[in-house]
Amino acid sequence: MKQPVKLKTFEEYSQLVDRYNRKGRVTNDYLQNETADLIIHDSLFAICGEDNAVLLVQKAGFQRLYYYINNPEESIELPKGEYVTEILFRGENVPEAEVKWLEELGFKKNLIRDQYFAKYASLSRPVFISGLKTEVATEEEDAVWAINLFNSTFDKWSGDFIPVEAAPLLIQEQALLIARDVNGARLGALHLELKSGCMWLNHVAVVKEARGMGVGLGLVEHYIEEGHINGDNSRYMLWVQRQNVPAVNLYKKKGFVPMNKSTLSMIKL
Amino acid sequence: MEKLLEILKGIRPDVDFENETALIDDGILDSFDVVSIISELDDAFDVQIRITELDPENFNSAEAIWKLVQELQAKK
Numbered sequence: 085m086k087q088p089v090k091l092k093t094f095e096e097y098s099q100l101v102d103r104y105n106r107k108g109r110v111t112n113d114y115l116q117n118e119t120a121d122l123i124i125h126d127s128l129f130a131i132c133g134e135d136n137a138v139l140l141v142q143k144a145g146f147q148r149l150y151y152y153i154n155n156p157e158e159s160i161e162l163p164k165g166e167y168v169t170e171i172l173f174r175g176e177n178v179p180e181a182e183v184k185w186l187e188e189l190g191f192k193k194n195l196i197r198d199q200y201f202a203k204y205a206s207l208s209r210p211v212f213i214s215g216l217k218t219e220v221a222t223e224e225e226d227a228v229w230a231i232n233l234f235n236s237t238f239d240k241w242s243g244d245f246i247p248v249e250a251a252p253l254l255i256q257e258q259a260l261l262i263a264r265d266v267n268g269a270r271l272g273a274l275h276l277e278l279k280s281g282c283m284w285l286n287h288v289a290v291v292k293e294a295r296g297m298g299v300g301l302g303l304v305e306h307y308i309e310e311g312h313i314n315g316d317n318s319r320y321m322l323w324v325q326r327q328n329v330p331a332v333n334l335y336k337k338k339g340f341v342p343m344n345k346s347t348l349s350m351i352k353l
Numbered sequence: 354m355e356k357l358l359e360i361l362k363g364i365r366p367d368v369d370f371e372n373e374t375a376l377i378d379d380g381i382l383d384s385f386d387v388v389s390i391i392s393e394l395d396d397a398f399d400v401q402i403r404i405t406e407l408d409p410e411n412f413n414s415a416e417a418i419w420k421l422v423q424e425l426q427a428k429k
Contacts, residue, residue, distance in 0.1 A: 098403075101403070102403065105401070105403075111388070112388075113388070114383075114388045116387070116388075116407060172388075172389075174364065280378065280380025280381075281379050281380060282379070282380045319381075343367055344364070344367075345385065345386075
C-alpha cells in the first residue's frame with residue numbers, strides 16, 4: 085500500500101494538479117486558496133496512482149479527501165482511519181461514477197446538503213416570536229454552550245466541527261446569537277459569519293425540548309437583521325441538510341432559494 | 354460570449370453575470386463555482402486552465418472570464 089506523501093511546496097501541488105487534471109477527469113478539489121495555508125502547516129498529503137490521485141487534509145479525528153479521477157478502473161488504497169469526502173454536484177442527479185469509485189474504496193453515502201441564497205429584498209416580513217429573546221453572545225460561557233450544542237446536533241463529518249477553544253474568538257467576532265426564554269434559559273444558538281459582504285448562516289441549533297416552538301425562526305430573524313448591512317441588496321447564504329425538512333421549509337418560507345448547488349458527503353470508517 | 358453567459362447561468366442561475374464585476378471579490382462565486390466553471394469551459398471551448406492561472410481577477414466578471422478563454426484559445 086502506498087503511504088500518503090506530504091506536499092511540501094506549492095510547486096509540488098501544482099505539479100500534481102498538472103499531472104492529474106486531464107480532460108474528462110472528475111475532481112472535487114476546490115481547495116484553491118486554502119492550499120498554500122495547508123502546505124505551510126504541513127497538513128496536505130497525497131496518494132498518487134498512475135491515473136488517479138487523492139489529496140488528504142487532517143481534520144479533528146478524521147481526514148478530508150479530495151480526488152482526481154481519470155480512470156474509474158484504478159483504485160487507490162487508503163491507510164486505516166476515518167475519511168470523509170464530498171461530491172459536489174448541480175441539479176438533481178448525484179454523479180454515480182464518482183459514488184461508485186468511492187464505494188469501491190470503502191466509502192458509504194452519508195447525507196446531502198443544498199445551498200440556499202437570499203437577498204434582503206426577497207425575504208418575507210419579520211415574524212416576532214412572543215416570549216423569546218435573542219441576543220449576540222458576549223459571555224464565553226454562552227459560546228462554549230453554543231459550540232457544544234452545534235457539535236452534538238450536527239454530523240461531525242459534514243458540518244463544520246468547532247473546537248471549544250474557538251469560544252473567545254467567536255465572542256470577539258460577535259459571531260454567535262443566543263435564544264433564551266423569558267426566564268433566561270438558553271434554548272438555541274446561531275453561528276453567523278460575514279464573508280465578502282455576504283452574511284453566512286454557518287450553524288443553527290435548538291435544544292431538543294424547545295424544538296417546533298419558533299426558536300429557530302427567532303434566531304434566523306435576528307441573523308437576517310445582523311446581515312442587513314447593504315439595504316435591499318444585503319446577501320445571505322447557507323447550507324442545509326436536505327432531510328432536515330423543518331429547516332428547509334423555514335428557509336423557503338423566509339424567501340431563501342436553492343442555488344443549484346449540492347454536496348453528497350461520503351464517509352469511510 | 355453568449356455561450357459563456359449561458360454556461361455561467363447554468364451553473365449559478367441566481368447571479369446577474371451581465372452586470373456583476375466583483376464575482377470573486379464579493380464572494381458571489383466560491384471555489385466550487387470556479388471549479389465547475391473551469392470544467393465547463395474545458396468542455397465548451399477546449400481550454401484548460403492551470404492552477405497557476407487561477408487568478409481571482411480572471412473570474413471577477415463574465416467579461417474577464419471571456420478574455421481568459423480567448424487568450425487561452427489564441428495560445429493553442
